Amino acid sequence: MSAGLRVEKVGPLATVQDLGRPGWFDSGVGVAGAADRGSLRLANRLVGNPEGAAGIEVLLGGLEVVAERHLTVAVTGAAAPATVDGRPVGAASVLRLEEGQRLRLGWATAGLRSYVAVRGGLAVDAVLGSRSRDTLSGLGPEPLRAGDILPIGAPPREYPVVDVAPVAPPPAGRVTVRAIPGPRADWFADPAALFRGDWSVSSDTDRIGARLDRRTGPALERAISGELPTEGMALGSVQVPPSGQPVVFLADHPITGGYPVIAVVLAADVDAVAQARPGQPLRFLPYY
Structure with missing residues (x-):
């Protein structure tokens, strides 16, 4: 090198x-x-x-x-x-x-x-x-x-054979991501409320996770009070703390947590969340 x-x-x-x-x-x-x-x-x-x-x-x-x-x-x-x-x-x-x-x-x-x-x-x-x-x-x-x-490091043997990749930039408008119901969806009175209306990416976002504010649609209300014992957390988990502001876990997320996970963003769509800017609207689509 x-x-x-x-x-x-x-x-x-x-x-x-x-x-x-x-x-x-x-x-x-x-x-x-x-x-x-x-x-x-x-x-x-x-x-x-x-x-x-x-x-x-x-x-x-x-x-x-x-x-x-x-x-x-x-x-x-x-x-x-x-x-x-x-x-x-x-x-x-x-x-x-x-x-x-x-x-x-x-x-x-x-x-x-x-x-x-x-x-x-x-x-x-x-x-x-x-x-x-x-x-x-x-x-x-x-x-x-x-x-x-x-x-x-040492260059690989194969040399690049293209000059440019025809890819679109990240969207400047609403970001739409697919999510499956999470392991603790039953902790919420209406877990489908996550998928109704838009959320907005908060300024409180980093490599650990993207916190969301409700933009339009119903609030997430708990059906079960209290908190969970610590359990494992996956990339893309949508964890909901008592504030009701979901957090989508990104690359540096903690591996365990005690707040319920209402949904999990598909691995293929986590990149889109990582590129979403503060103030940008985001909508979840149910994926079954």
Whole structure:
């Protein structure tokens, strides 16, 4: 491995992420990994990496990095305008940086998280088999800071054969996600109320989970008082605390919890929740 990418500026948050560290639940360690797994996989495919190679997850934008040697990179995810030395470049396209060239991500106009993959992957130290940062437990590499030098791994043998992927940016309007009834749906007087009307993504959202406010439709009322003994929590679980504001668990969610889970978002739709911005409407569709 060799140094290849120097961090010049960081926006609200930028972390190294791969597809996480499964298999450690019995030790109290969650999977973590990219919040929008599909966007990281796409960025890696564009540069010829294995889908699980480590890249950079950027919240909202504001990242600036400089190539210390020739690099092949790709940017996917949120609709954040990207430039190379001030020249606009396309989204989800293969970019070739020469030594000294600067890649900058502006502020996203749709979506929440962008992904930067580098051919060869980021070769930071792995913890429990993963290079991902878990913001709940503090495992993995520290969030990126100006001045960091990111080592790059050996490039794979296969070279990318496309210049751009024809993918749409995350929606700027209502986000619709599918969910199945949860294991504790019977704790609610009308569990179907979750699926009626719209919710709104709260400003209280992060890699752990997206908290929702009721926008239109009925409130969620408990049929059973009290709380549950601690039980396991899956990615996409829609947990409802006493406030009645559901929380959709994302990549860094706790592996156990005591509030009832009214529904579980399909794994294929969790990425859409991870890209939903504060204030954006969200609707659940029942999936049976």
